[in-house]
Amino acid sequence: MKGVPVSSLIEKMNLDNLTREINADKIRIVHPDINRPALQLTGFYDHFDNERVQIIGYVEYAYINKLSREEKIRTFDKLLSSKIPCLVWSRSHKPDEDILTLARKYGVPILMSDKTTSDLMAEIIRWLKVELAPTISIHGVLVDVYGEGVLIMGESGIGKSEAALELIKRGHRLVTDDVVEIRKVSDDTLVGTAPDITRHFIELRGVGIIDVKTLFGVESVKNTQAIDMVVKLEDWNKDKEYDRLGLEEQYTELLGNKIVCHSIPIRPGRNLAIIVESAAVNYRQKKMGYNAARELYNRVQQNLAKRMKEDEE
Structure with missing residues (x-):
């Protein structure tokens, strides 16, 4: 099967895996680009590429914190059920237990990095372009x-x-x-x-x-x-x-x-x-x-x- 396992991304980028019970070896990344799901958090899913690694940056994190618990659960239920390979949180921001529970339900690894969003995006894209190159x-x-x-x-x-x-x-x-x-x-x-x-x-x-x-x-x-x-x-x-x-x-x-x-x-x-x-x-x-x-x-x-x-x- 083509692609890079999420476990390799975790190891290479030194990410914290918050959902270790999910087998990251069996989930593969097949697209070298990444996505910040800002529009998806608001409910807009037209042209959404669910094959990309999804990154939650500072802006997305600030928006999430303004949502009520019901809105947050509804928002992440739709995002995590769309079969994305993984969801990475930058700047050491950590999701709450409701989001982790949904991630376990849909088998989506939740990862965390202490890097800034821009640095994390650049490193992941550079690495994936080499790993997924023809x-x-x-x-x-x-x-x-x-x-x-x-x-x-x-x-x-x-x-x-x-x-x-x-x-x-x-x-x-x-x-x-x-x-x-x-x-x-x-x-x-x-x-x-x-x-x-x-x-x-x-x-x-x-x-x-x-x-x-x-x-x-x-x-x-x-x-x-x-x-x-x-x-x-x-x-x-x-x-x-x-x-x-x-x-x-x-x-x-x-x-x-x-x-x-x-x-x-x-x-x-x-x-x-x-x-x-x-x-x-x-x-x-x-x-x-x-x-x-x-x-x-x-x-x-x-x-x-x-x-x-x-x-x-």
């Missing part, structure tokens, strides 16, 4: 090279893990080998991580499984990394034209996001680690406004223009 798993290796997330792809046995190991020895950090779990956390950002079972391990054919964290230390690994560029390794084909200047960027698409992509042909004598490292540095330079290929092109054009002017004279 996710795919692909075959590849993800490495942090000079702060750039480099996803190395290619056919099985082409040398992805060996390239990653050499990069680690050169001071870079491994995120995952073999399987990369990719989350689309925004329209601009893809974040890669490793499955729990294979985290920090690399498979080397002829050697076996090695534990990178144990062999090279904690500074050689990283749990998550934004994916900035893709390097595709492929067997050298003498009949294929490879990009030798890099004036125009090539892209690949992952979860609808366009990522800069380089196809690297493999042949004996090529040091993959240095090539990947250089590609990462070159990409970093481009982000900072310097393009070596464009600089060379401009120099050639200037030189041609100079010679044509000399010939005319």
Whole structure:
């Protein structure tokens, strides 16, 4: 079943659970946004999204305190019976026993936080957007090279893990080998991580499984990394034209996001680690406004223009 269990939200946000008898593991949050049910407390339920986490802030709390007991029970009976995943009270405000009784009746966890409403909303939304982001798993290796997330792809046995190991020895950090779990956390950002079972391990054919964290230390690994560029390794084909200047960027698409992509042909004598490292540095330079290929092109054009002017004279 998709979604995030309410128990994970309780643990991550350090919330007080006022209804522990309700099994929060079985209730799942499937929407990353939240709602402050101010209008719902007044009885307006048009366009109400009951799949969202509901938060009672200072304004809602002040309004509730002005209601009579009968109005309060009637108001929360309608809200809690609408199958919301949970109801969170900010600023350490605590609901009365009538509300807790209704929550137990309808199986809705009542949670409490000492954070301000704005801070609590921002933290929950940020966390849920990551947890509920569209996710795919692909075959590849993800490495942090000079702060750039480099996803190395290619056919099985082409040398992805060996390239990653050499990069680690050169001071870079491994995120995952073999399987990369990719989350689309925004329209601009893809974040890669490793499955729990294979985290920090690399498979080397002829050697076996090695534990990178144990062999090279904690500074050689990283749990998550934004994916900035893709390097595709492929067997050298003498009949294929490879990009030798890099004036125009090539892209690949992952979860609808366009990522800069380089196809690297493999042949004996090529040091993959240095090539990947250089590609990462070159990409970093481009982000900072310097393009070596464009600089060379401009120099050639200037030189041609100079010679044509000399010939005319």
